[in-house]
Amino acid sequence: MNDLYVHGYHQRENERLQDQAGTLVDLLHADTAYPDGSTVLEAGCGVGAQTVTLARRSLGARFTSIDISADSIAEARRRAARAGLTNVAFQQTDIFALPFNAASFDHVFVCFVLEHLAKPVEALAILNRLLRPGGSMTVIEGDHGSTYFYPDSPAAHAAIGCQVELQRQAGGNALIGRQLYPLLVAAGFDAICVSPRMVYVDASRPDLVDGFTRRTFTAMIEGVREPALATGLIAPETFDAGVRDLHRTTETDGVFCYTFFKGVGKK
Amino acid sequence: MNDLYVHGYHQRENERLQDQAGTLVDLLHADTAYPDGSTVLEAGCGVGAQTVTLARRSLGARFTSIDISADSIAEARRRAARAGLTNVAFQQTDIFALPFNAASFDHVFVCFVLEHLAKPVEALAILNRLLRPGGSMTVIEGDHGSTYFYPDSPAAHAAIGCQVELQRQAGGNALIGRQLYPLLVAAGFDAICVSPRMVYVDASRPDLVDGFTRRTFTAMIEGVREPALATGLIAPETFDAGVRDLHRTTETDGVFCYTFFKGVGKK
Numbered sequence: 306m307n308d309l310y311v312h313g314y315h316q317r318e319n320e321r322l323q324d325q326a327g328t329l330v331d332l333l334h335a336d337t338a339y340p341d342g343s344t345v346l347e348a349g350c351g352v353g354a355q356t357v358t359l360a361r362r363s364l365g366a367r368f369t370s371i372d373i374s375a376d377s378i379a380e381a382r383r384r385a386a387r388a389g390l391t392n393v394a395f396q397q398t399d400i401f402a403l404p405f406n407a408a409s410f411d412h413v414f415v416c417f418v419l420e421h422l423a424k425p426v427e428a429l430a431i432l433n434r435l436l437r438p439g440g441s442m443t444v445i446e447g448d449h450g451s452t453y454f455y456p457d458s459p460a461a462h463a464a465i466g467c468q469v470e471l472q473r474q475a476g477g478n479a480l481i482g483r484q485l486y487p488l489l490v491a492a493g494f495d496a497i498c499v500s501p502r503m504v505y506v507d508a509s510r511p512d513l514v515d516g517f518t519r520r521t522f523t524a525m526i527e528g529v530r531e532p533a534l535a536t537g538l539i540a541p542e543t544f545d546a547g548v549r550d551l552h553r554t555t556e557t558d559g560v561f562c563y564t565f566f567k568g569v570g571k572k
Numbered sequence: 573m574n575d576l577y578v579h580g581y582h583q584r585e586n587e588r589l590q591d592q593a594g595t596l597v598d599l600l601h602a603d604t605a606y607p608d609g610s611t612v613l614e615a616g617c618g619v620g621a622q623t624v625t626l627a628r629r630s631l632g633a634r635f636t637s638i639d640i641s642a643d644s645i646a647e648a649r650r651r652a653a654r655a656g657l658t659n660v661a662f663q664q665t666d667i668f669a670l671p672f673n674a675a676s677f678d679h680v681f682v683c684f685v686l687e688h689l690a691k692p693v694e695a696l697a698i699l700n701r702l703l704r705p706g707g708s709m710t711v712i713e714g715d716h717g718s719t720y721f722y723p724d725s726p727a728a729h730a731a732i733g734c735q736v737e738l739q740r741q742a743g744g745n746a747l748i749g750r751q752l753y754p755l756l757v758a759a760g761f762d763a764i765c766v767s768p769r770m771v772y773v774d775a776s777r778p779d780l781v782d783g784f785t786r787r788t789f790t791a792m793i794e795g796v797r798e799p800a801l802a803t804g805l806i807a808p809e810t811f812d813a814g815v816r817d818l819h820r821t822t823e824t825d826g827v828f829c830y831t832f833f834k835g836v837g838k839k
Contacts, residue, residue, distance in 0.1 A: 450724070451829070453717045455750045483722045486774040487825035497776065501829065505768045507753040558754035562718070562768065562831070 330358050332502045341365025343411040349418030353381025357388045368393040400428050408437045416445040423476035429492030436572040444568045448482025451564035454554040464526050464547030467533035485568035494570025506561040518561040523551040597625050599769045608632025610678040616685030620648025624655045635660040667695050675704045683712040690743035696759030703839040711835045715749025718831035721821040731793050731814030734800035752835035761837025773828040785828040790818040
């Protein structure tokens with residue numbers, strides 16, 4: 306699974322994920338806070354990009370943050386320590402082999418995880434069993450098919466398509482954001498509410514131009530150049546033109562749009 | 573121009589535009605209200621689908637609503653009369669040959685109009701000259717490239733592409749929503765703020781499933797079947813499969829997404 310993880314585990318990638326969490330934190334997390342004394346399972350915490358935000362926003366809640374990668378857990382633990390957080394316990398474990406009893410958490414939180422799983426409904430159903438009755442499940446995922454921009458560019462869409470295809474070949478789904486509602490229904494949740502979190506970027510929002518269009522999204526696409534060319538998905542000149550055209554959208558007359566989806570369900 | 577108008581002037585089309593205004597009214601218009609005594613030019617009012625909403629929300633403002641089509645103006649006048657509105661004057665005239673003096677309006681409002689114009693910046697610049705200093709320009713446009721859905725369907729995207737191409741052949745641009753910021757900049761406006769208005773539809777929102785996905789968007793695509801086939805843009809079986817797949821998104825596990833853009837600038 307680690308070898309197939311399409312975002313990679315490299316330092317630059319870690320920085321990108323952190324940038325992403327920094328610029329998008331309000332958009333994605335402003336409406337998530339857990340009561341004092343409640344227990345929260347963060348499934349798939351990665352390098353802790355969301356963990357620090359989550360745990361800071363709910364200092365009275367106790368978090369258990371897990372990830373399948375021991376390296377990621379080590380990095381997440383360092384981040385949480387640097388942030389002075391004492392309400393997070395980290396544990397290296399697999400979502401499909403969790404060492405927890407049924408109904409042992411008040412809430413579950415999953416962010417940028419389902420996109421990498423071949424069986425997202427099964428994962429949600431497993432996590433559902435860990436929830437106490439009345440507990441909540443929160444899921445956040447992106448959707449690369451929500452990407453459009455001005456000036457438009459077939460080459461840029463082709464480059465983005467490489468990321469989608471590589472993720473598909475690795476067993477994941479980069480278009481999963483739009484699917485959160487049916488996935489949560491299929492996993493047995495009630496009172497499901499899904500809301501889109503659209504990132505709209507034009508030149509009047511320079512922080513997003515740099516933090517999102519350039520350093521989050523375009524950097525992610527640039528990061529798949531090697532595997533995209535190695536697997537023959539695209540000609541190098543097309544890929545490079547696509548990346549140039551993504552950078553072109555950061556000029557003063559450019560616009561960039563991307564949408565995350567956040568779903569909340571009750572047990 | 574009338575003959576090229578891609579949405580047509582037929583009764584069913586009028587009903588569709590009215591449906592659209594009914595279900596989307598809050599999303600698009602909730603933050604638009606004009607002070608008592610102010611004068612507002614609505615450029616391109618069509619059959620008055622937005623006029624009634626606008627004028628009702630600002631009963632103390634005086635509206636001048638224009639359209640190039642005499643038939644549309646006649647229908648808009650009937651609608652306003654049925655709604656009991658007395659603060660709207662209608663006039664048949666062309667945006668590019670307006671019979672108004674410079675600086676004669678406090679505000680200008682343009683909705684679903686630029687998408688049909690070959691020279692949208694020029695139109696905005698002409699309207700800018702009609703504004704008093706400090707006046708506001710409000711523009712609302714859709715963007716068919718913002719459309720995605722679950723289950724995904726290449727045939728549905730191809731059918732939507734026919735609408736985009738027909739509108740392009742008629743001199744318009746069905747992807748203009750994302751461009752509002754650079755268009756308003758180019759037309760000389762200041763303090764420009766563009767915000768996306770995303771319509772997210774899943775089975776928990778049955779009014780939108782029926783009112784937007786089925787009766788607004790899919791009905792619009794169904795409406796271009798004849799010209800799309802006549803111009804050889806698509807095979808009939810592909811078009812029909814695409815429309816079936818758009819209807820498929822209205823089932824209980826389906827999701828549909830579309831985004832309008834609203835831009836406001838100051839003179």
